[in-house]
Amino acid sequence: MTALLQVTDLKTHFFTRDGVAKAVDGVSLRLDKGEILGLVGESGSGKSVTGFSLLGLVDPPGRVVSGEIAFAGIDLVKGGEKAMRGLRGKRIAMIFQDPMMTLNPVLRVDTQMIETVQAHEKVSRATARERARQALVQVGISAPDERLESYPHQFSGGMRQRVAIAIALLHKPDLIIADEPTTALDVTIQAQILAEVQKLCAETGTALIWITHDLAVVSGLADRLAVMYAGRIVEEGPTAEIIANPIHPYTRGLIASVPHGKPHGSMLEQIKGMTPSLLNLPRGCTFAPRCPRADAACAQEPALEEKAPGRLARCVHPHGPAQMEASLS
Numbered sequence: 023m024t025a026l027l028q029v030t031d032l033k034t035h036f037f038t039r040d041g042v043a044k045a046v047d048g049v050s051l052r053l054d055k056g057e058i059l060g061l062v063g064e065s066g067s068g069k070s071v072t073g074f075s076l077l078g079l080v081d082p083p084g085r086v087v088s089g090e091i092a093f094a095g096i097d098l099v100k101g102g103e104k105a106m107r108g109l110r111g112k113r114i115a116m117i118f119q120d121p122m123m124t125l126n127p128v129l130r131v132d133t134q135m136i137e138t139v140q141a142h143e144k145v146s147r148a149t150a151r152e153r154a155r156q157a158l159v160q161v162g163i164s165a166p167d168e169r170l171e172s173y174p175h176q177f178s179g180g181m182r183q184r185v186a187i188a189i190a191l192l193h194k195p196d197l198i199i200a201d202e203p204t205t206a207l208d209v210t211i212q213a214q215i216l217a218e219v220q221k222l223c224a225e226t227g228t229a230l231i232w233i234t235h236d237l238a239v240v241s242g243l244a245d246r247l248a249v250m251y252a253g254r255i256v257e258e259g260p261t262a263e264i265i266a267n268p269i270h271p272y273t274r275g276l277i278a279s280v281p282h283g284k285p286h287g288s289m290l291e292q293i294k295g296m297t298p299s300l301l302n303l304p305r306g307c308t309f310a311p312r313c314p315r316a317d318a319a320c321a322q323e324p325a326l327e328e329k330a331p332g333r334l335a336r337c338v339h340p341h342g343p344a345q346m347e348a349s350l351s
């Protein structure tokens with residue numbers, strides 16, 4: 023089956039005065055129709071830049087230097103801004119952490135939503151308004167007629183994010199890229215929005231890339247996880263399998279630092295050390311200086327390899343089921 027999205031060896035670098043920051047350095051991803059991928063990693067690992075690259079939204083001093091982004095068979099890197107402009111907002115939509123990246127503070131919600139519909143489709147204002155109304159209902163906003171006549175500042179943070187999600191859904195996109203959209207919201211609202219987005223994607227067959235530093239958020243949402251570290255994917259596979267049995271020591275560290283499901287007051291583990299500066303990456307495995315398993319073999323840069331069926335990891339000392347059991351007992 024042809025993938026909806028096939029990213030191959032994508033490199034997006036920032037050419038700064040202090041040197042070249044390889045924010046995305048050889049990322050490959052595949053996403054099928056309706057699939058949900060969680061892109062996780064600590065701050066600065068290159069998750070957002072990956073998302074922005076897929077939408078052609080990387081600004082100088084950054085640029086996509088090489089690789090291929092095939093969306094529904096269209097090469098977006100070769101096609102450049104022209105190919106992207108026809109898809110962005112229509113077949114590929116983005117939801118940002120700050121809904122005000124989507125919303126215009128000085129326009130009423132109906133004006134913005136109607137304009138969004140009419141930007142890609144020749145429909146009457148009344149039809150566009152009805153579509154906007156339905157989209158608000160879909161994301162759980164009650165009294166949609168009244169809400170349409172409001173300005174963004176008249177909404178709570180959670181409601182504003184729902185409106186931004188409704189805008190992303192207006193054209194029933196094939197793919198939504200969501201960059202930490204619930205991070206600023208309290209946990210109850212987060213859970214509600216996650217459940218709604220999951221339901222909407224299932225209903226419409228929309229694929230989703232959910233970018234987050236919080237493994238707990240995506241563990242119940244994503245079909246597959248891709249874990250990023252210093253611009254690269256270090257582990258990829260089905261969510262349930264990764265959570266139950268992480269292969270890469272970094273993923274294992276991320277899981278150990280999640281409070282979810284652990285008794286109140288229990289100690290959480292921290293991954294030692296700091297994320298490295300992209301301008302000064304260690305040679306070989308970039309995680310080695312923080313890794314409890316590192317030894318001389320890690321001086322060689324590991325490749326992303328299949329360690330078990332459907333399970334990829336970039337590590338020469340991967341955890342396996344046997345070691346997992348031994349270390350947990």
Ligand SMILES: Nc1ncnc2c1ncn2[C@@H]1O[C@H](COP(=O)(O)OP(=O)(O)OP(=O)(O)O)[C@@H](O)[C@H]1O
Pocket residue numbers: 036038043045063064065066067068069070071072082083084235300
């Ligand atoms: N405008 C920029 N100029 C220079 N370097 C940048 C710029 N934007 C991003 N970078 C580099 O890319 C790296 C990855 O950034 P990115 O925003 O993708 O990280 P992230 O994993 O999404 O983290 P966060 O959750 O904090 O956004 C940054 O650490 C920085 O080195």
